[in-house]
Amino acid sequence: MAMTFDQLAAYLDQLEGTRSRNELVRILSELYGAAALEELEPVTYLIQGRLAPFFVPVEIGLGERLLVTAVAMAYERPKEEVAASARSLGDLGLAAQAVAHEVTGDAPAVVEVHRQLSEIAAQSGTGSQTSKLERFSRLMSDLGPAAAKHLVRITMGKMRLGIGDPTVLDALSIAQQGDRSLRPVLEGAYNRTSDLGLIARTLRAAGVEALDELKVTVGKPLRAQLAERLPNPEAVIKKLGLVGVQPKYDGLRVQIHRHDGEVSIFSRNLETMTDMFPELVEAARRLPVENVILDGEAIAYDPASEEYVPFQETTSRRRKEGIAEAAAAAPLRAFVFDIMFRDGTDLTPLPYEQRFQVVDRLLAGGDTLVPAPLTKTDSVEVLTRELLDYISQGLEGVVVKRLDSPYQAGARNFNWVKLKRHTSGELSDTIDVVLLGYYRGKGKRAEFGAGALLAGVYDSDRDEFVSISKLGTGLSDEGWREIHQRANPLEVAEKPARVNSVLVPDTWLRPEVVVEVLADEITPSPRHTAGRSGDQPGFALRFPRIVSVRSLDKRPEDATSVREIREMYQQQRQRQVRG
Numbered sequence: 001m002a003m004t005f006d007q008l009a010a011y012l013d014q015l016e017g018t019r020s021r022n023e024l025v026r027i028l029s030e031l032y033g034a035a036a037l038e039e040l041e042p043v044t045y046l047i048q049g050r051l052a053p054f055f056v057p058v059e060i061g062l063g064e065r066l067l068v069t070a071v072a073m074a075y076e077r078p079k080e081e082v083a084a085s086a087r088s089l090g091d092l093g094l095a096a097q098a099v100a101h102e103v104t105g106d107a108p109a110v111v112e113v114h115r116q117l118s119e120i121a122a123q124s125g126t127g128s129q130t131s132k133l134e135r136f137s138r139l140m141s142d143l144g145p146a147a148a149k150h151l152v153r154i155t156m157g158k159m160r161l162g163i164g165d166p167t168v169l170d171a172l173s174i175a176q177q178g179d180r181s182l183r184p185v186l187e188g189a190y191n192r193t194s195d196l197g198l199i200a201r202t203l204r205a206a207g208v209e210a211l212d213e214l215k216v217t218v219g220k221p222l223r224a225q226l227a228e229r230l231p232n233p234e235a236v237i238k239k240l241g242l243v244g245v246q247p248k249y250d251g252l253r254v255q256i257h258r259h260d261g262e263v264s265i266f267s268r269n270l271e272t273m274t275d276m277f278p279e280l281v282e283a284a285r286r287l288p289v290e291n292v293i294l295d296g297e298a299i300a301y302d303p304a305s306e307e308y309v310p311f312q313e314t315t316s317r318r319r320k321e322g323i324a325e326a327a328a329a330a331p332l333r334a335f336v337f338d339i340m341f342r343d344g345t346d347l348t349p350l351p352y353e354q355r356f357q358v359v360d361r362l363l364a365g366g367d368t369l370v371p372a373p374l375t376k377t378d379s380v381e382v383l384t385r386e387l388l389d390y391i392s393q394g395l396e397g398v399v400v401k402r403l404d405s406p407y408q409a410g411a412r413n414f415n416w417v418k419l420k421r422h423t424s425g426e427l428s429d430t431i432d433v434v435l436l437g438y439y440r441g442k443g444k445r446a447e448f449g450a451g452a453l454l455a456g457v458y459d460s461d462r463d464e465f466v467s468i469s470k471l472g473t474g475l476s477d478e479g480w481r482e483i484h485q486r487a488n489p490l491e492v493a494e495k496p497a498r499v500n501s502v503l504v505p506d507t508w509l510r511p512e513v514v515v516e517v518l519a520d521e522i523t524p525s526p527r528h529t530a531g532r533s534g535d536q537p538g539f540a541l542r543f544p545r546i547v548s549v550r551s552l553d554k555r556p557e558d559a560t561s562v563r564e565i566r567e568m569y570q571q572q573r574q575r576q577v578r579g
C-alpha cells in the first residue's frame with residue numbers, strides 16, 4: 001500500500017509536537033520504516049520542506065498572495081476570509097487547515113503529490129501562473145486538513161520541524177539496522193554527495209556497502225573541508241612538520257563545479273549561488289577541462305584602490321539587485337586553493353601537494369580564478385614571517401595545510417589549521433553562536449524587546465543546540481535593532497526539540513540566527529549545557545562581545561561546535577600553564 005500524503009502529514013504533526021530530540025529520531029525512523037523504496041526520496045525532501053536536495057534550487061513559485069487565492073479556490077471561500085484567518089492565526093498553513101475538510105475516497109499518494117508539486121514548479125512562462133494556481137488548488141482540495149496545512153507550509157518554504165541532517169542520518173540507521181551504528185558510513189556518503197534522499201534510497205536498495213560507492217560527483221556539492229585552530233606558529237610546526245602556508249582571505253567560500261559546459265557555484269553551506277558570481281562563471285567556462293570541482297575563497301577587489309573589499313561588502317551583492325554594477329565596480333576574484341575532481345577522476349585521495357600542482361597548472365595565467373599562493377616550510381621563523389606579512393597586508397591570517405593530506409569532505413581536523421591575529425590574553429579566534437532566546441530588557445533596550453540573549457553552540461554528535469552564554473554587550477542600538485528584526489519571526493511558545501538548555505529565557509527562538517562573538521576566555525560552568533555530561537560541568541564564555549551577525553554564509557549547524565569549544569578550552573589551559 002502506497003503511503004498517502006495524509007499519512008505523511010500525520011507523521012509531520014507528530015514531529016511538530018515533540019520537544020525531545022530522541023523522539024524526533026524515533027518518529028522519523030518509524031516514518032522511514034513505513035516508506036517503500038520509491039517513497040524514500042520524496043519523503044526525505046518533503047520533511048525538510050523541499051522537493052529536491054538543498055543544493056537544487058527548485059521553487060514552486062506560488063508566493064503568499066497566490067497561496068491565499070489557492071486556498072480560497074480549493075475550499076470555495078472568499079479570499080478576504082482566508083487572508084483574515086491567516087492574519088489572526090499567524091500562519092496561512094493553519095488557515096488552510098481550518099477550512100479544509102476530511103477527505104473520503106482515494107487520497108493522493110506521497111509520490112503523486114511530490115510529482116505534481118515538481119511539475120507545478122517546472123511550469124513557467126505566460127499563463128503559467130493561472131495554471132499553477134488551478135493545479136495546486138485542485139491538489140489541495142483532495143487532501144485532508146493536516147495535509148493541507150503542511151502542503152501550504154512546504155510551498156511557502158516555511159516548514160518548522162527543524163530536523164537537522166544528522167537527525168535524518170540517525171533515523172535512517174535505526175530504520176535499517178535497529179541502532180545508530182550506521183551513522184559513520186552514512187555520514188561519509190553524505191559528506192561526498194550532500195544528498196540525503198539519494199543516500200536513503202541507496203541504503204534501502206543496495207545495502208550499506210553501496211554507500212561507499214556513492215562518490216564525489218560533479219554537480220553535487222561535497223561538504224567543505226574545514227580548519228582546526230592552533231595557538232601559534234610553534235604549535236603548528238611542532239604538530240604538522242613540513243606544511244604549505246597560504247593567506248587566509250576574508251571573503252566567501254566558493255565551490256565551483258563545471259560539467260558539460262555548465263557552471264554551478266555553491267556556498268559553504270551548499271546553497272546554489274551561481275547567479276551571484278557572473279565573473280567566476282565566465283572564467284570557469286573558459287577552463288580547458290571537460291569537468292572539474294574547485295574550492296576557493298571569493299573576494300571583491302577594488303582596482304582603483306588596489307585593495308580587497310571586506311566580507312560584509314562582498315556579501316551585500318546578494319541582497320542588491322545590481323550584481324552587474326557590483327561586478328563592474330569591484331570585480332570578484334576567487335583564490336583557488338584546492339581541486340577535488342577533474343575530467344572524470346576523483347582527486348580527493350591525492351596528497352595536497354599534488355592537488356595544488358594541478359590547480360597551479362590549470363589556472364596559470366588567469367586573473368579571475370587565481371591559485372592561492374603557497375609557501376612550503378618547516379620553520380617557525382618562516383611561518384611567523386608569513387603570518388605577520390599577510391596580516392600587515394590587511395588579511396586575516398594564514399591557513400596552514402598538511403602537504404600529504406587528502407581532501408576530507410566535511411572534516412574539521414589538523415590537515416588544515418588556521419592562525420589569525422592573536423592578542424594575548426584573549427581567545428585567538430571568534431566563536432559563532434546561535435541565538436536560542438531573549439531575556440526581556442529594561443529601559444532603552446526593552447524598546448527592541450531584548451535585554452539579553454541566550455546563545456548556544458552546536459553539538460553535531462547529538463544534533464542539538466546547547467547553551468554557552470548570555471549576551472548583553474558589544475552591540476550598538478542599531479545592532480540590537482538588526483538582531484531583533486532577524487529574530488522576531490523566529491519566536492516560539494515552547495523550547496524547540498533540538499535545543500538543550502537548563503536556563504530558560506523569557507522567549508524561545510527557533511535556532512537560526514548565527515552571530516559571531518569574541519570572548520576573553522572559556523570557563524567551566526554548571527549552568528550551561530555546552531559540553532556537559534554526567535557530573536562534568538559545561539562551558540561558558542567570559543565577557544562575550546558580539547562582533548557581527550553572520551547570516552549569509554552560516555547555517556545554525558555551521559556554528560562553532562562543542563568539540564571545537566573543548567579544543568579551544570584545552571589550548572587556553574596550555575597557554576595559561578606556559579604563560
Ligand code: AMP
Pocket residue numbers: 224226227246247248249250251252253268297337372399418
Ligand atoms: P573559519 O571559517 O574561521 O573556520 O576558517 C576557514 C575558512 O577560511 C574557510 O571556510 C574559507 O572560507 C576561508 N579561507 C580563506 N582563505 C583560505 C585558504 N587559503 N584555505 C582554506 N580556507 C581559506
